[in-house]
Amino acid sequence: xxxxxxLMESTPAVRTRVAAVLDAAGFNxxxxxxxxxxxxxxxxxxxxxxxxADLDVSDAVxxxxxARKVHDRWPSLGLVITSNHVRHLRPSDIPGDGxxxxxxxxxxxxLQEVARAADQVAA
Numbered sequence: 792x793x794x795x796x797x798l799m800e801s802t803p804a805v806r807t808r809v810a811a812v813l814d815a816a817g818f819n820x821x822x823x824x825x826x827x828x829x830x831x832x833x834x835x836x837x838x839x840x841x842x843x844a845d846l847d848v849s850d851a852v853x854x855x856x857x858a859r860k861v862h863d864r865w866p867s868l869g870l871v872i873t874s875n876h877v878r879h880l881r882p883s884d885i886p887g888d889g890x891x892x893x894x895x896x897x898x899x900x901x902l903q904e905v906a907r908a909a910d911q912v913a914a
Contacts, residue, residue, distance in 0.1 A: 793819040794909040795836070799829040799844040799854065809843070809901070816902050826857040833861065839868065841908045846874035855884065862886030869908025871901075 796818045800806035803824070810820045821839065823829045826848060833839055842861055844854040858870050863886075870889030872880070873896070880891040888911055890904050 793817055794840050794906075795819040795821065795838045796841045796843055796905060796909075797829055797832055797839045798822045799824070799826060799842065799848075799857065801825065801845060801848040805845075812898050812901065813843075813905065818905065826854065829857060830860070833865065833868075841869040841871060841905055843871045843873070843905060846872060847876050855880075858889060859886050862889070869905075869911055871904050871908050873901075 796813055798806060798810055798813065798820055800809060800822065801824050806822050806824065810822045813820045821832055823832055829842065829844065842858065844857055846854040848854055854872055858872055861868055862870060866887060870885060870887060872885055872889060872891045873894050875894045878893050885891055889908070892901065892904060
């Protein structure tokens with residue numbers, strides 16, 4: 792069974808590219824463009840295991856705030872946070888056992904961290 796990853800990325804070209812990389816690696820990908828759409832998807836689906844969220848959204852609720860709210864509501868969901876602009880976050884800034892990845896990053900690093908987040912959920 793393929794692990795379902797919810798990708799929240801506001802830039803269409805990046806969203807399409809990352810979704811293709813995850814799909815090719817065997818993940819089931821649900822792509823959304825905003826924190827609101829991501830939240831709505833999580834409320835409607837019980838099969839999502841990992842949230843891959845971009846910090847760089849122009850929404851009132853950014854990627855990090857979304858991650859915090861998601862962790863409060865669904866603490867077992869794996870979290871991977873990315874950003875083109877932020878270079879460093881303290882581990883304590885990411886809820887649960889989530890991770891932060893500054894972009895650009897190698898595809899294999901992204902896939903490793905998404906797989907790790909999914910494995911934490913399964914454990």
